[in-house]
Amino acid sequence: MWMGIDLGTQSVRAVVAGDRGEILGSGAAPLTGRREGVRHEQRPLDWWTALCAATRQALRDAPAPRALAVCATSGTVLLADRTGSPLTPGVMYDDGRAVAEAAVAGAPPSWALPKAMWLLREHGGGADGGVRITHQADLVLTRLAGTPLPTDSSHALKTGYDLAREEWPRRRLARLGLPDALFPDVVRPGTRIGEVGRAAAGETGIPAGTPLVAGMTDGCAAQLASGSLAVGSWNAVLGTTLVLKGVTSSPVEDPAGVVYSHRAPDGSWLPGGASGVGGGALTAAFPGADPARLDAAARDCEPARVVAYPLVATGERFPFVAPRATGFLLGEPASDAEHWAALLTGVGLVERLCLDYLDLLGAQASGRLTFTGGAARSDHWSQLRADVLGRPVYIPRSSEPALGMAVLAAYGAGGAGSLREAAGRMVRLRHVLRPRPERTAWYTEPYVTLVDELERRGWLPGRVAAHARTRAAHP
Template sequence: MTTYMIGTDLGTTSTKSVLYDQFGRVVASANVGYPLYHDQPDMAEEDPAEIWAAVVKTIQTVSQSVDTQQIAGISFSAAMHSVILLDENRQPLTRVITWADNRAAAVAAKLKREPLGQQLYEATGTPIHPMSPLVKLHWLKRAQPETFAAARYVVGIKDYIIERLSGQLQTDYSMANATGLFNLHTKTWEPRALAFAGVTEQQLPPLVDTNAVIDGLTPAVAAHLGLPAGVKLIMGASDGALSNLGVGADQPGIAAITIGTSGAVRVMTDRPYLDPNGRLFCYYVTANHWIVGGPINNGGQVFRWVRDQLYPTESAAAKAAKRDPYDDLTALAAQVPAGAHGLLFHPYLSGERAPLWNADARGSMLGITPTTTRADMARAVLEGISMNLNTVLTLTKNAEPVHAVRATGGFARSAFWCQLLADVLGQPLTIPVSFESSCLAAAVLGFQALGIVTNLDVIHQMIGTTHTYQPQAHNQARYQQLQATFDHITATLTPLYAELAALTRSEK
């Protein structure tokens, strides 16, 4: 008899659920979006009720495709670094404060200058940055003291959703590791971090492993979803950890790159690795599996900005002709050679996490001349995003030498961008045909947790068709030249970012 698993990924702007059989074949999928709220400068919040509605809708949609009695479980992936304060009845006192929220930037900058900052990084593996719940909570206690004082529980989005489904509150090591509150060496909450954040261990969910199983939905939720009450819930892990598994980048020497709204570079290791300068994260996946890498703020959202702000007329025309505007933009970029005629773009529109860890970072385009064209600009933007990722990849090689890269995310639909990225990285770039790597890995983790598959290695048989882009020698040589200049300019501009950010704030 066929057994099914739902992999549900709680993303920054949408929730995806994919129904798989035990052989990793996709039976059905659903995706429901929701807004990111920017009510004030540096805010980036979500409504937990909207995310809950998206979870319900996607699970209901995919489960209709099969006999629900054959659905063994639901396993979860989620974006990292979120915070929700709950009252004593486990009702939200706040919206979901996401990784993209920068309101704690001053707190992060101050902590980074103090010895405690490096000590907490060495204990937790989470870089000091406003993305981290460690820093968000410290800021929240001072910015919203009444709300903070009323909080009985402090959770992330995955903890909240699983509690609504099951009535049980707990968190897994992988998600906990990204909070900055979790000691990666002892797998317990870190007392120095809790003291800085202003929370107690009793306010945080109990810690469990990523393959922990919750036995069943609440009767009311089961009826609402149209599922048997006995459907198991598997805790799962963070989207970054699962994305590595989902693209087969769980072996030594293979890096994973994701470019969606934001982006990330990750390698899998069999031991924790901490960057001496605190520039890389180190997060738990499963026993003897850790991911080391760096997240970037500025991935596909930068190309969306280009589409909307620099090419609105062309984008409108493409939409009217029922073409994808991004296809037109990449076709424009393809008209000029590697290096965009000396134009260099630094993509720090939303501050930056890796490699800078600087919330004040700002975007720039250098090398503009009277002969610079709009095609040059389009190509320079794609090259800038790619070179920034290459800077992060170079750092991860200190943890694990890399000989190949697997990539996923919305960018992978563009053959031009894939080839450009392979040329910039100077590494073979393999793209799975299925883009939902986190959902697949969550499902396989669920199957393993329930004993339906013996180990996670079976995912290599499930990934399916892939396409590999080999770096082109001429372009690769050109990008090696440009990369050195790109990094030199970054270092030169970094001391000026605080001044630029101060000018922006003074206008508000």
């Protein structure tokens, strides 16, 4: 039995899964944060409180796990003391205050490195070795073990860790005024790093001595949960926002820094990017609405005459970087149903642009495509996205990142062979969606319209727009 824990934006999820992927127990607890303009923070101790509630619920009727792994949001960071106790709030992945530090570091504002530099400037520390840069997953693993543990290279990537050399680039970091003492030791995901201590066992219900396996970011965890681990396969995680990740034999080189590559436990590469479009735009436009009812109403409004760029908040990261980008509608919806249809379609159009950008970079992308995330529960939206993309889509039975961490725990504890073998046993397919060619043709015109508008606004580079138009004309 294997446990996976997912520290998300709005909740903590925990699952206990068997060797064949059967979910034997699950639990969840909500999270809240502070959003003010570009600020987005959460209280680190809230992560721990929610984790305790989720794990106790998951273990209520399930057997004890043999090992566990934790995933968290990518780019979320805080400062902690030598014991791992938090000194600052957790600055979330989409916090936008570290713009000046990002320019100095040569990294996107969404990355953890500029945020850590901002925290050090705002809160001080770092010179005497008493402060540590800490990722979201590190904080709860410290509480589980009762002592600070190494971080994993997946979470460390956006803090500047060099995945190719598997080391911190000390000279570069020193030029930024960041001494070695700030940074944790790093191991590959899937490495056994410790065990649950007695104090944590009493709070979480997880037996003391349960092995702790180094995890990955939530996007990578969803990749494991999708079962798409063959070279050339891709997984689109659609929830509040959209994350697209794939598997390649070598890292995808992107001079613009839009696409970056994680490293899998087996040494293969997991390139991808995170867009700001997603289901959050639906919630913002229709608070408290019934998605199933609007899905049904939207069927009669397709294709929508309105073209939407459904950005959740200010700023875009993939398939282009535009810190000041904002969502928009081209046209006026005639009804709520048409507005809903335009937003659903808009996410699919951006998803298509992401795949076209990956093609421009030469990424291996012809393999299996899976959909995971909360949006995969909507059969209507999934079919619409398959039609927009014009390719078959595979929907796993369980798509949550917590299951991906259960897969990684099984691999890391040595009870599952290779990572791909573990995923092959534990991930089950729900169904396959085939694109409808006549509907795929519907979406060529709105796709080109969106591409043209993004280029006109100065957000989408001309060469990317040209490549997208070429692919649309010759699918």
